[in-house]
Amino acid sequence: MVTYAVEQLDTVAISTNSVIDGMDLMSPFVWKEGDLYRIMVRGVPHPLGAHDPTGIIARGESRDGLSFTMDPGLAITPGPGAEDMGGCEDPTVLVTHDHEYLIYYTGVDADRSQGCMILAAGRDLTALVKEDLVLKAPPGEGNIKEATLVQTSAGEWRLFYEYAADGASRIGMAGGPTAKGPWTVRPDPFGIREDSWDNWHLSTGPIWQAEGADPVMFYNGATHDARWRIGWISFSPDLSRVTGRGLEPLLVPPPALSREATDIAFAASTVAEGDRIALYYSLEDRMLRRALIGRYSR
Numbered sequence: 001m002v003t004y005a006v007e008q009l010d011t012v013a014i015s016t017n018s019v020i021d022g023m024d025l026m027s028p029f030v031w032k033e034g035d036l037y038r039i040m041v042r043g044v045p046h047p048l049g050a051h052d053p054t055g056i057i058a059r060g061e062s063r064d065g066l067s068f069t070m071d072p073g074l075a076i077t078p079g080p081g082a083e084d085m086g087g088c089e090d091p092t093v094l095v096t097h098d099h100e101y102l103i104y105y106t107g108v109d110a111d112r113s114q115g116c117m118i119l120a121a122g123r124d125l126t127a128l129v130k131e132d133l134v135l136k137a138p139p140g141e142g143n144i145k146e147a148t149l150v151q152t153s154a155g156e157w158r159l160f161y162e163y164a165a166d167g168a169s170r171i172g173m174a175g176g177p178t179a180k181g182p183w184t185v186r187p188d189p190f191g192i193r194e195d196s197w198d199n200w201h202l203s204t205g206p207i208w209q210a211e212g213a214d215p216v217m218f219y220n221g222a223t224h225d226a227r228w229r230i231g232w233i234s235f236s237p238d239l240s241r242v243t244g245r246g247l248e249p250l251l252v253p254p255p256a257l258s259r260e261a262t263d264i265a266f267a268a269s270t271v272a273e274g275d276r277i278a279l280y281y282s283l284e285d286r287m288l289r290r291a292l293i294g295r296y297s298r
Helices: none
Strands: 002-014 024-033 036-044 056-062 067-076 087-095 101-108 115-122 129-135 144-151 157-165 168-176 184-186 201-203 216-222 228-235 242-245 265-273 276-283 287-297
Touching: 002 276, 024 087, 024 276, 024 287, 036 067, 036 087, 056 087, 067 087, 067 101, 087 144, 101 144, 115 144, 129 157, 216 265, 228 265
Parallel strands: 002 067, 024 265, 168 201
Antiparallel strands: 002 287, 024 036, 036 056, 056 067, 087 101, 101 115, 115 129, 144 157, 157 168, 168 184, 201 216, 216 228, 228 242, 265 276, 276 287
16 A cells, blocks of 8 residues: 655745745646756736736746745736636646657636636747647636646557536546647546545646556645645556555645735646655745655555
8 A cells, every 4th residue: 555745844045136026826746857947837827917917837946855946937828819818827837758848737718717627738848839728618617727747658648637527626537648749638537525525626736757556646636615625645656546655744834924825735746856846836825945756555
């Protein structure tokens, strides 16, 4: 039997005077290229004005994985298409074998009424091109957002995503032959647990894959009053079935400094940090953290 334990918590900082300095920070997607850590992160104006975008996506780099120097330009900005005119959120980055960057992100329409999944790509992070509207719900059926991209043991690809149904968030899954799709919607990979901390909302988190171990998703779950926590669930190597699921949350937000703060911890990405898993997440929808997680068999 496998279990996971948080062994260290760290604050993640971005450089002052960057384009998102002073904004609320969410969705920190961190990956490694050699010894360099790279980040894409969503910035949200605070307070959010009536005509402000719900998100812009900035990029940066770090030598230690904790202090990031942000680039002067933005990675992804709203428009000119109607699908993301209202904001750009939740970046997920894949670097292909021939070094093309694929960035799946959430586009919010101008009315802030619906989110959809969009793909931007390029061989240079400063010159990404928006290529495709990947997934969009029918009008009135809520958002599709928070991509997680992973390859199965058979070489196929799976795109996990959050969608809205019956007043709650759920996790959906699509399959495709390549990391760019085309995507075919498949049955939901797992659901809520009626008597647990994840009894109402579910949202995707990053999937960690290690040789000889079942892939594990550090997913986000919440109660009816949207108290979000981070848990884990494992799958068979072909991602066809669940093989394990933590009974209790892996990460719970600490007591907030303000009564008005959002009670939320939300997982975004993972990288290897020695023999531990570095999980990057946001707290209170406004600040960034990293947890070092150990994996143990018992």
